[in-house]
Amino acid sequence: MKMFIGNQLIGTIKPKEKSYDIWDSKLTGFILRINPNGSMVYRCEYARGKRITLGKTSILTPAQARDRAREILADVVKGNQPGNKRAKGYTLMEFIDKEYEPWRHANRKRAKEDIYRLKTKFADDFGGELLADISPLLVDRWRSKRIAQELQ
Numbered sequence: 265m266k267m268f269i270g271n272q273l274i275g276t277i278k279p280k281e282k283s284y285d286i287w288d289s290k291l292t293g294f295i296l297r298i299n300p301n302g303s304m305v306y307r308c309e310y311a312r313g314k315r316i317t318l319g320k321t322s323i324l325t326p327a328q329a330r331d332r333a334r335e336i337l338a339d340v341v342k343g344n345q346p347g348n349k350r351a352k353g354y355t356l357m358e359f360i361d362k363e364y365e366p367w368r369h370a371n372r373k374r375a376k377e378d379i380y381r382l383k384t385k386f387a388d389d390f391g392g393e394l395l396a397d398i399s400p401l402l403v404d405r406w407r408s409k410r411i412a413q414e415l416q
Contacts, residue, residue, distance in 0.1 A: 269296045270326050274304065294333040296321075308333040310340045343399030356398065357383070357391040 267273055269288045277286070279302045288294035295307040295315070306318040306329035316336065318329045336346050354362070360382060368375040383391075389406055390398055 269294060269306075269330070274321050274326065277304070288330070291330055291333060291337075293337055294330055306333070308336050310336055310346060316346045342401060344396055354395050355392050356386060356395060359395055 265284075266287045266289045268290055269286065273286070274296070277296075277298055279298055279300050281300060283297060283299045285307070286296045286298070288296070293309045295309060297305050297307050299305075304321040306321065306324060306326075307315050308318055309315045318324065318332050318336075324332075339346065360379065364382075365375070365379050368379060372378065390402075393402075
């Protein structure tokens with residue numbers, strides 16, 4: 265069911281025997297979940313079948329929840345998935361040194377050459393970047409710049 269999620273709707277909505285969702289008519293992916301016990305939570309669907317709970321209606325206003333949903337959806341467009349906490353701590357070079365290089369040596373024959381190539385191609389542009397900050401858009405811009413340099 266699609267309706268505008270606002271204070272008026274929250275004040276009049278009634279629980280049913282099973283949980284159900286109301287999708288916002290203004291912001292795609294913004295959802296109000298109504299549970300059988302009467303509790304309601306805001307949710308955001310950022311990809312097909314991938315949802316994150318934003319908070320209870322008793323804590324957040326519809327406007328606050330909608331703003332948070334917009335932030336999450338914008339981050340997804342930039343290539344950052346919600347809840348990707350592990351990636352936020354590593355820079356690209358730290359990840360290569362601590363995680364990828366040991367795995368590569370254990371599982372591939374030419375690991376030494378591969379790691380060398382990886383570090384020399386990406387170190388200058390992405391070496392100090394946090395993994396969470398390296399988005400598809402950033403990589404695409406880097407790739408376009410390299411192609412333009414090769415054509416000159």
